[in-house]
Amino acid sequence: MFNAKVKSEVLKGIIDVVSPLVNEVKFNITPKGISLRAVDPAHVAMVDLEIKSDAFDEYKATNMELGIDMDKFASIIRLSTSNDMVNLEYDEDTNRLIIKIGNLVRKMGLIDTTGMPDPKMPNLNLPAKVVLKASELTQGVRASETVSDHLALTVNKDDFELFAEGDTDTVNLKLPKDLLLELDTNSKCKSLFSIDYFSNMIKPVRGDDPITIMIGNDNPIRVEFNIAENKGHVTYLLAPRIESE
């Protein structure tokens, strides 16, 4: 059973987090909330999402799985404005999700979840941790997009650095410790990442909200932040580029 009532903006937040990476996903529903873990088709990035039941205005559920086509779901939720209340109900008899927005009733067919994998979170050794305002990072990433398709992130003892290099142009963003909310490392850590993926991962975080980044040397990056008024949590992993000749 699954029956919930929630502000449209919470659902829009979930869509922003998930749909840049994967289209067909499996939500795990429990009485405590909903969660999802999925890997993109290229096996380069992973998204892990948890939304507590108190992010919803009303929430009643037993343990179950919901297979959802995110593109379709997004096109339905797009019909609502941010403050609209959306009612979600699982119809067991027809295996559909009944979505009510105001007086609109939209019944959506679900995807079969058998055979959809439960990816494991790899055990990573990421010694450097930085917490910073989303807006600072977004500026650097947007600048890099015009220059290259990958960027280097470096955490030093006293600063955090973003660097991108194209054929003729470069971008450098250096944030000293006092501009960061937190910086914790024992040694210099540096890895390279695809800008395309990375910019999708920080896009859902608005304004001055904090983003947590953990990196190592030529290791994946771990990006974490909260959504749904801190009642939801997102973890992304992104595999690095390693340019050894």
Add this chain to the structure above:
Amino acid sequence: MQITTSKNQSKLIKTPKKESFSLCALCRGTKFLCGKSRCPVIVRYHSRDKIKPLINTLKIGGASPPSVFIGRIGYPKVSIGPMIPPIMGDTSIIDTPELWLDKTLDDIVDFRSMLIRGKHTVDIYDVENSNKTVQFTRELALSKNSVFTEAIFSKKPQGNIAFYDEIQPHGPSAPIKKFDITNPKYEQHIEKAYYDTDLKSRDAVFNLYKDGLNISKIQRAFSVGAFGVKKFRKFVPTRWSITAVDSTISETLMKNTKTYPLINEYRVYQHNQFDNRWVILMMPTEWMYELIEAWYPNTTWNPYGGGISIFNSYEFYKGRNTYAEIGGCYYSARLAVNELLNKERRQAGVVILREAHPGYIMPIGVWNVRESVREALRNPYQKFDAIDKAMIYFSSIMDIPLQRWIKNSAVLKNKLFQKRLEDF
């Protein structure tokens, strides 16, 4: 030289010496980037006048292959009309590029240069105009076989053979005064789509493709606005219609490709055509695709160059939503590789390498790309268990060193440098 700074085009590789030749490879005679009023590359080929005596007349009669041409200059008011050779009989080969792989460049130019293009200016939305030229042009485009056609021009046909990047070349042109055709017989599948005014053109095009029609036939009918929901029908310039059809069909095929299991090995296919050397690398990864073209000095789109110009366009699994930098050939080749993958019900990452050697002296249209890649994929392939071995093998076929291919390839770089989560 700064070509442009847009993100995708920043991948275009700057060439070391003079500047003008990169410009030509980007422009290919369409954008007049060099500032001249006529493209000097194209004019160079305007010297043939073998057929002049045959067409030095105001009246021409002959069997149209069938063939039509929709111009793009002046859009949305464009020149439409038939293409007529001054000969009789079954002329269908003249406008069926699918049959030209065993011809030489000279053969193709010879028979294409016989096609006289009649011109009649019309608004693109005016597909149902009662004007006879509009009607007969459409009927020609829907016809199955060669049709006897007569045209009276208001001026003698002007100009020499016209070459384009995407379109097959054709002969001189003249404004049409009067135009008549005898009893065309419609291609039945196309006729059905034509009379179905609720069928979307995307579906019409793909259904016809599944029915086994040649791309050139579908494209011809597409260009006269024969498909689609009635109120949206319009003339589509021939140049655009070719890429529209290639792109539409390959998009549908690609959707299937992305659901199939991966191939089990690295494959290298190869083919030589018109002094173009083709290598197709297939990798056991999710769908991604790239076409890299290397133009040698003194080839079609690199006539003044001192070095080889290399250009690429690519897409990853999610696809791309901007027009490919290298043009229509990107979509033609994408169609060809997806045909094979759909037939085998397999998914792969594909990189196509093309070396255009100096024997490729003139543009003959993107059909050359589509048919050459198709031909390569009909040949047996070499199998490898690792990408290194596959790359070493194809670099033995190609003249350009492997490192330069990698440097110019987004997909190869991704494959070699982008790690995956399971690597950790």
